[in-house]
Amino acid sequence: MKKVFHVMYDDDDKLLVAARELVGKGIHVNEVYSPFPIHGIDPVIGIKRTRLAITSFMYAMTGLTLAVSFMWYTMISDWPMNIGGKPSFSLLENLPAFIPVSFEFSVLCAAHGMVITYLLRNGTFPGMPATNPDPRTTDNMFVMEITTDSNSMNAEELETAIKNTALFELSIKESK
Amino acid sequence: MQRESAIREPLILGHKTYKDITDDVVGPIMGPASLGWKIMITISSIIAIYGVGSILYLISTGIGAWGLNKTVGWAWDITNFVWWVGIGHAGTLISAVLLLFRQKWRMAINRSAEAMTIFAVIMAAVFPGIHMGRIWLAYYVFPLPNQFGSLWVNFNSPLLWDVFAISTYFSVSLVFWYVGLIPDFATIRDRMVKPLPKKIYGILSFGWSGRAKHWNRFEELSLVLAGIATPLVFSVHSIVSMDFATSVIPGWHTTIFPPYFVSGAVFSGFAMVQTLLLVMRKAYKLEDYIHIKHVEYMNIVIIVTGSIVGVAYLTELFISWYSGVEYESYAFINRFSGPYSMAYWTMMTCNVISPQLFWFKKIRRSFVATFVLSIVVNIGMWFERYVIIVTSLHRDYLPSSWGEFIPTATDVGVFLGTIGIFLTLFLSFTRFFPVLALNELKTILKSSGESYRNEQAK
Numbered sequence: 001m002k003k004v005f006h007v008m009y010d011d012d013d014k015l016l017v018a019a020r021e022l023v024g025k026g027i028h029v030n031e032v033y034s035p036f037p038i039h040g041i042d043p044v045i046g047i048k049r050t051r052l053a054i055t056s057f058m059y060a061m062t063g064l065t066l067a068v069s070f071m072w073y074t075m076i077s078d079w080p081m082n083i084g085g086k087p088s089f090s091l092l093e094n095l096p097a098f099i100p101v102s103f104e105f106s107v108l109c110a111a112h113g114m115v116i117t118y119l120l121r122n123g124t125f126p127g128m129p130a131t132n133p134d135p136r137t138t139d140n141m142f143v144m145e146i147t148t149d150s151n152s153m154n155a156e157e158l159e160t161a162i163k164n165t166a167l168f169e170l171s172i173k174e175s176k
Numbered sequence: 177m178q179r180e181s182a183i184r185e186p187l188i189l190g191h192k193t194y195k196d197i198t199d200d201v202v203g204p205i206m207g208p209a210s211l212g213w214k215i216m217i218t219i220s221s222i223i224a225i226y227g228v229g230s231i232l233y234l235i236s237t238g239i240g241a242w243g244l245n246k247t248v249g250w251a252w253d254i255t256n257f258v259w260w261v262g263i264g265h266a267g268t269l270i271s272a273v274l275l276l277f278r279q280k281w282r283m284a285i286n287r288s289a290e291a292m293t294i295f296a297v298i299m300a301a302v303f304p305g306i307h308m309g310r311i312w313l314a315y316y317v318f319p320l321p322n323q324f325g326s327l328w329v330n331f332n333s334p335l336l337w338d339v340f341a342i343s344t345y346f347s348v349s350l351v352f353w354y355v356g357l358i359p360d361f362a363t364i365r366d367r368m369v370k371p372l373p374k375k376i377y378g379i380l381s382f383g384w385s386g387r388a389k390h391w392n393r394f395e396e397l398s399l400v401l402a403g404i405a406t407p408l409v410f411s412v413h414s415i416v417s418m419d420f421a422t423s424v425i426p427g428w429h430t431t432i433f434p435p436y437f438v439s440g441a442v443f444s445g446f447a448m449v450q451t452l453l454l455v456m457r458k459a460y461k462l463e464d465y466i467h468i469k470h471v472e473y474m475n476i477v478i479i480v481t482g483s484i485v486g487v488a489y490l491t492e493l494f495i496s497w498y499s500g501v502e503y504e505s506y507a508f509i510n511r512f513s514g515p516y517s518m519a520y521w522t523m524m525t526c527n528v529i530s531p532q533l534f535w536f537k538k539i540r541r542s543f544v545a546t547f548v549l550s551i552v553v554n555i556g557m558w559f560e561r562y563v564i565i566v567t568s569l570h571r572d573y574l575p576s577s578w579g580e581f582i583p584t585a586t587d588v589g590v591f592l593g594t595i596g597i598f599l600t601l602f603l604s605f606t607r608f609f610p611v612l613a614l615n616e617l618k619t620i621l622k623s624s625g626e627s628y629r630n631e632q633a634k
Contacts, residue, residue: 036619074319075328104344111352118394119382124358124382
């Protein structure tokens with residue numbers, strides 16, 4: 001049996017101060033729910049920088065490779081044509097004409113690949129149920145989630161520590 | 177927390193809290209539709225239906241229903257295509273380029289400007305499609321296997337580059353826009369009381385819950401998408417200009433085209449943003465979020481891009497003489513003194529002279545003047561494309577093939593129809609979508625909101 005504390009603040013700065021205070025006491029903050037990104041919260045509650053940008057680069061390189069090899073196959077290898085005397089018999093000579101499509105296709109793959117990865121990693125898809133603990137967290141409230149099972153302190157100690165911060169509301173639930 | 181200089185004008189006026197921002201934007205969506213909105217959507221739907229009718233007539237009759245002939249093979253259709261694509265550019269510029277430059281004023285206008293982009297690009301895509309004549313064979317523009325058709329598509333052709341550019345631009349703008357909408361749909365979902373709309377917004381919000389890690393990814397994603405959308409937006413109109421510039425038609429065969437088209441696109445796009453937003457801010461009572469400072473910033477962009485366009489016009493003119501190529505100089509003499517000189521001088525007046533009025537602070541900071549001038553610029557930019565396309569084509573190398581283009585009722589009907597469809601889509605957007613980027617506006621409330629700033633000053 002663990003206890004889940006949902007500590008609500010009515011201001012992002014109050015939450016940030018409170019999170020620093022609690023983490024300073026050695027308390028682990030599981031999650032923060034907010035209506036907009038709170039700048040500076042990530043290092044406090046131990047969130048590392050996302051690697052999403054790296055995946056976008058990888059998708060872009062995949063797109064580039066696909067586009068260039070496809071254009072090489074259709075225009076150079078499979079059916080070379082003399083179009084207005086423009087070079088079409090070697091990839092290198094024809095490459096300048098391939099730049100626009102290579103670029104567009106790289107961007108297409110980078111953007112869509114990255115967005116799909118983002119949705120997959122977040123677990124957000126059409127029809128997924130909302131999991132924020134309180135509907136006000138998408139409006140003007142900021143909630144910090146702290147559980148007993150990820151902390152060495154017992155419920156009473158946690159509660160006193162939490163109540164010392166400038167909180168707006170506290171809800172305690174029990175769950176398995 | 178970020179702080180701003182006290183002399184900088186606040187971006188959010190009045191005493192606003194986070195809750196007020198939500199209420200101001202979500203309130204109109206939850207309430208019943210206003211009478212003004214109903215009247216406007218009725219009018220625009222009627223125009224849209226007329227446009228759809230014209231398009232169906234065009235497709236069933238053939239391209240001859242337009243005023244095209246063997247000399248002027250491109251006229252209103254491609255003019256409208258370039259005009260619509262150009263309008264789209266402002267949205268991406270606001271959401272991507274201004275994000276990279278960390279311009280906070282974009283947050284009040286990016287959502288609706290990007291919606292405008294998406295609808296404008298849809299309207300643009302209609303034109304090359306119906307211009308094909310046999311639209312049911314439109315899939316031939318995609319690289320299909322050789323056995324399917326006669327040959328592969330030609331990757332050396334700017335027209336094919338355009339297929340890739342426009343489809344990439346459209347789909348990337350759409351996902352960029354939607355990713356930003358997800359958290360705001362979640363806000364509406366959590367406010368909505370009626371079960372069916374709540375369910376719909378629940379599906380649209382993808383189960384967004386606003387976890388810290390998700391916001392961390394969200395910000396990274398926005399930044400990278402902005403980073404790749406920036407070169408994309410420049411490439412799209414450059415490629416559109418290459419449809420003309422890589423041909424050997426005097427008046428088209430010009431190296432100045434890509435930068436000149438890109439700044440023209442931004443110029444016309446900002447004018448359209450002004451036209452739409454000046455009405456929207458009144459109708460939805462968003463005066464505290466989109467106010468005169470935002471309008472002034474946009475007018476400054478209009479001066480800069482309008483001046484680039486003006487310089488490009490004059491450069492073109494000078495080079496046509498200086499090059500010593502008689503075909504090139506004739507094309508330009510014909511532009512300003514030939515049968516289409518009216519269009520040329522309309523373009524010059526609307527695009528070169530009118531934006532210069534924004535140097536006056538009184539005009540730059542006036543809603544009425546801005547609204548009037550934005551419409552003038554919209555008209556001027558349509559004429560620019562018309563001048564480039566029709567005047568360059570109608571007098572061929574051989575005087576025996578000289579011809580003229582006279583628009584038919586179908587030309588007018590299809591063009592007006594796309595305006596109708598565009599307005600219908602935009603009005604539906606303002607009714608059902610969060611018209612301001614809630615999650616972004618809330619991040620600047622403390623640094624750029626008027627009341628917070630006054631408190632800090634004390």
